[in-house]
Amino acid sequence: MSESGAEVFGTDGVEAAGATVPIPASDPVAAVRETVRRLVADGGCAWHGVQTHASLVPFLIEESAEVVDAIERELPADEVRGELGDVLYQVLFHAALAERDGEGYDLDAIASGLNEKLIARHPHVFGDRGYLSVEELHAEWERLKEDAAGERRGSRGALEGIPAGMPTLARAAKVVERLKRAGALDPAAERPNGRVRAEEAVNGAEAEAELGDALIDLVVRANALGVDPDRALRRAVDRLAARALPGE
Structure with a gap:
């Protein structure tokens, strides 16, 4: 300097x-x-x-x-x-x-x-849009991102902007949420028979515990098979995205 x-x-x-x-x-x-x-x-x-x-x-x-x-x-x-x-x-x-x-x-x-x-992304607070529900806000934010980038409305891909370097499990959760929001994923259809059905648990704490145990079981199974669970999940997320959005 x-x-x-x-x-x-x-x-x-x-x-x-x-x-x-x-x-x-x-x-x-x-x-x-x-x-x-x-x-x-x-x-x-x-x-x-x-x-x-x-x-x-x-x-x-x-x-x-x-x-x-x-x-x-x-x-x-x-x-x-x-x-x-x-x-x-x-x-x-x-x-x-x-x-x-x-x-x-x-x-x-x-x-x-x-x-x-923040001000540009919240016209319902700082502008004249009025009250928007959480569901309406998701769609609104995508439109505002397109406007900010000078893109055509509806041109942004459902998975655009998800960092590739996110921790794998967090990225998987983000991809699933984006696909659901875009109407490109039916969670029930993606769950083969025999997989955990956490939505049947009595409350959120039980669902979290059940899913956590199921994830540990999968990691233990991966270890026994000599499979890298992180790599397996990355590839599974890629396959899910390709099935849900074949044109992207």
Whole structure:
């Protein structure tokens, strides 16, 4: 970097080898933003200074998983708050790297783009569309995504936008939900006789336990057969999508 941290970040930013400009305690987001900027700036933390967007990916995944774990284990609110703070740190870290390296965006740009997207995607709240049911909202969001991308209405594929790098089971659930929403999947028809029928369970907790046990049984079976269950599921999802949407 040819310029000092202060020059890159502006007069209210980070000094290359000094302290940050004090931020009022009443603005904690601005304060932590400056802390992270100081860490990644020249003369800051050596470890932070050599990180890249790519090198931070494992940490983002890990920190997100820890939030999920805290929520699902029903840990105290302070624990959840702390884990969410670690995820926020990852966002601040990526933003500070982009700002330092002149990539064309910073935290303000991220926040501004997000705010514009939220308002544009919710005309029933910020516009004149009026109340929409959850089912109507699903269709509305797809139309709004097409409009935002300049695409013809109805041109988006049912599975478009699902990240290939999602955890396999989460991706499978997303594909099934999208196919159902598009009317391209009948869950009953996809369930051969003998498979778990969780919908017959008395309540959601019983259904979850029953399905969890069934998934473990499949993993144990895969292990006995020498089959990679993750690969097997990836391929099964691909076959399902090909059957449900043969033209895509």
